[in-house]
Amino acid sequence: MGTVVALSGQVGGAKLADGLYRLRGRDLAVLVNTGDDYEHLGLAFSPDLDSVLYALAGIASQSSGWEPAGETRALYAMLKTLGGPDRPILGDKSLAAPLLRAHGLRQDRGLTEITLEFCRQLGIEARVLPMSDDPVRTHVLTADGAVPFPEYFNELACDPPALGFQYAGAEDARISEAVLDVLHSNDLEAVVIGPCNPFHSIRPILEVNGLRQLLRKRGAPVIAVTPIVGGKALTGSAGKMMRELGREVSARSVAMEYYKLVDGFVIDGADADQAEGILACGMQVVVAQTVMRNLEDRVRLAQTVLDFARTIRERRLQEA
C-alpha cells in the first residue's frame, strides 16, 4: 500500500479525509485549502485546516464539523459586551488554534511547520499540510466587486450572487517542501479530491503555481467525489454558486470542473443516471453512497475511492 493524497476543504473534505485516515494512518497526506484563511482580531483563522485537524483527531462536533465537540461561546459573549465585532461568531475551543497559529506566524514559523506540530500534539499520524506556506486568498466576484471569501461568508452570509472567483496570490505561491515530498513519493497510490465546493475549496489548491500540473504529471489516479447529490449541495453554498455561475447544479457539472484532471468520479446513487454523461467526459465513474452520516460511512466511502483508484491502475497496467 502506498501514499494516499487527499485534497480537502470544508467539512465534506474533512470527513472523507477522516475515512481515509482510518484506513491508511500515516500513509495519508491531506493537502488543505488555505484560500479561505483570514485574520481577525490578530488571530490567524484557517477554517479548512482546523476542520481536518478536528476530524482526524476525533474531536470534531458531529453536527458542526468545523468546530470541536461541546463548543461554547463565553469569550465571544464577553467580546460583544466589550463592543467587539458581532461576526464571525467565535467558539472558545475553536479560538485556540488561531491564537497559537498567529503567535507562531509572528515568530516566523511557517504554516506547514505549525500545522504539523498541531498534528503531533493531537496524535494525528497523517500529514495535514496547508497547500502552501504563502498566502492565497480566494475572492468572490460580485456585482459590487471582488469580496474576500471570509467576508462573503461571514458578513454577507453568501448572499450576493457569485459571478466568478479569483485566487489572489496563487500565481506567486510556492508549493511547500512538505507537499513536494508527498507528491513525489515513489509509492504515490491515489490522489483524492474530497466532496467539497469546487470553486473555493479545491480550485485554490489547484491554482497554487504548478500544483495542478504536478498532480497530473505524477500519474497516480486522481479520484474526485461529488459534493452535489440529487441536484443540490449536501452542505454549503456549492449549489447556489453553480446556479449563479450559470452551471447546471449536478454531479456531472462538478465533474466538468475537473475535466482533464480527474481519472475517476464518484457519484451518489441518487444520481446514477448521470454516469453516462460523465463517462462521455473521459472519466471513469463509480456510483456509491456518498453521504457520510457517521464514521462507518466515511470509511466505506474512503474504501470505495481507494478501490476505484486500484481498478484504474490495474486497467492501465493491462492497457500498457
Place this chain on the structure above:
Amino acid sequence: MGTVVALSGQVGGAKLADGLYRLRGRDLAVLVNTGDDYEHLGLAFSPDLDSVLYALAGIASQSSGWEPAGETRALYAMLKTLGGPDRPILGDKSLAAPLLRAHGLRQDRGLTEITLEFCRQLGIEARVLPMSDDPVRTHVLTADGAVPFPEYFNELACDPPALGFQYAGAEDARISEAVLDVLHSNDLEAVVIGPCNPFHSIRPILEVNGLRQLLRKRGAPVIAVTPIVGGKALTGSAGKMMRELGREVSARSVAMEYYKLVDGFVIDGADADQAEGILACGMQVVVAQTVMRNLEDRVRLAQTVLDFARTIRERRLQEA
C-alpha cells in the same frame, strides 16, 4: 461634591474603587496600575485594569475578583491540547479584553482610549484610566536578577525572595491627558490609595514621571487604606514581600511606604494599637473595618475614606 481619584491595583483596589463608584458614580476616576501588564500569545493583558472594569461593571467573580463571574477555561484546555503554554491559566471570558486591547493597540489606539471605550460598553460612568499610555514594566529583583512581575507571578509563583523592585519605563512614561485632566479638576476632593500591594500596585503609578509630585501639589487630601490586617496581607504577596525586603509586616510599615505622600491612613480594627505609631509619622489615622466581604463593606469603607478626607479638609480650613 467633587472629583474623587482612586489609585488602584489588584482586587483590593478594585473593591474599594467599586465602593467609591457606588457613592460617586461619574465623579470617580480610577488611576490603574499597568506595571503588571504583559503580552502573551500576542494578547495584551492588563490584569489590574480588567479587575477594576469587572468590579465597576458588577460582573466580577465574588471569589476571584480578577475575572468575570462564571468563568470557564475551554480555550485554555484546547490550547494545552495543541501544545500551547501551561501558564498563565486563561479564562474564556477573561480573554476577551486582552484580545480586543491587543487589536486596538496594533491599530495605534492608546490604552486610555481603549479602556474608556470598554467603560462605555460596560455602562461604567466613572473614568477608568491606565496610569499612562506608555509602557511601564515592574520587575522584581531576585538573587537571579530582575524578573518581570508577570513572570514572577505566573511562572515562578512568587517564590524567589524579592530583594527590590524596578519600574522600567516609568521615568520616560508620560502622564496621559486624561489623567492630567482628572488631577487638575478644580473640584478635586480626595485622592484614595486602595488596599493594594504598595510595591507592585501603587509604586508603579507614583513612579510615572511627575505623577507623585502632581498628586502632592494638587493639595487634595490623600488617603491610603492598609492592605495589611493583623500582620498579614489579606490576599496576594504583600506580606511575603515586606518580610523579604526586611520590613515589618504591619499596617504601620505600609504607612511608612507612603511617608510624605499620604495625609490620612486607614487601618483595620485589628491593628488599632498601631494608630499611635502612624500618627507619629505625621499622618492622620482612622480605624475601620477594612476587610471587604461584600458590596456593603465596600461602600461603608469608601464612605469612611471620603469622610476622613472631608475631616482633613475641614481641619485645614480651620487651621488656615
